[in-house]
Amino acid sequence: MRLNETIILDCDNYEYSSGDIAIVLYNSLLFLFLMAGISFFYSGLTKIGSSITILSTPFLATVVVSLQWWLLGYSVAFSKTSGPFLGDFSNAFLNGVYKCPYPGVPLVPELVFSFYQAISAVLPVSILLGAIAERGRILPAIFFILVWTTFVYDIICSWSMNPNGWSFRMGG
Secondary structure, three states, rough: OOOOOOOOOOOOOOOOOOOHHHHHHHHHHHHHHHHHHHHHHHHHOOHHHHHHHHHHHHHHHHHHHHHHHHHHHHHHHHOOOOOOOOOOOOHHOOOOOOOOOOEEEEEEEHHHHHHHHHHHHHHHHHHHHHOOOOOOOOOHHHHHHHEEEHHHHHHHHHHHHOOOOHHOOOOO
16 A cells, blocks of 8 residues: 555445454553553652642543544544645544544554544653642643643654654654
8 A cells, every 4th residue: 555545445334353442442441540540650759738639630631632632633643644744634623533444553443543542642641740740730731731732742643653654654
């Protein structure tokens, strides 16, 4: 298959592997548990007064990153018609992401793949939130998370995980 080659699939009669779907959803659940574990770890390193803030901020960040991923993050990172440096907005609001498989993952629906990648985007954010423990406030941290996810994570994800990305093409 060549890059930027259009493949028309009959998505209504396409058969997926239920085992692969279950593994992807299970791994997404494990990522959520890992995010909770990271927040408990960082709250254990802080004073009692700021433990609740450290415990609640990653869950609020999950909501913010999920909304950002739904709005434009998935489209910037994993658009099928993207260029080598940045995706386009053809999949904004998860437009057209329902039944057909993603090109690199043929046995899983693209919506399940998008969910897995959204949960994967939350993990670096949870690690970044440990840097502000006892030093930052929630609202500026959430704003930083939104900006960082949009302008850093999604673009690097497009380079390295999208089949059209320059790093992916070079074997990265």
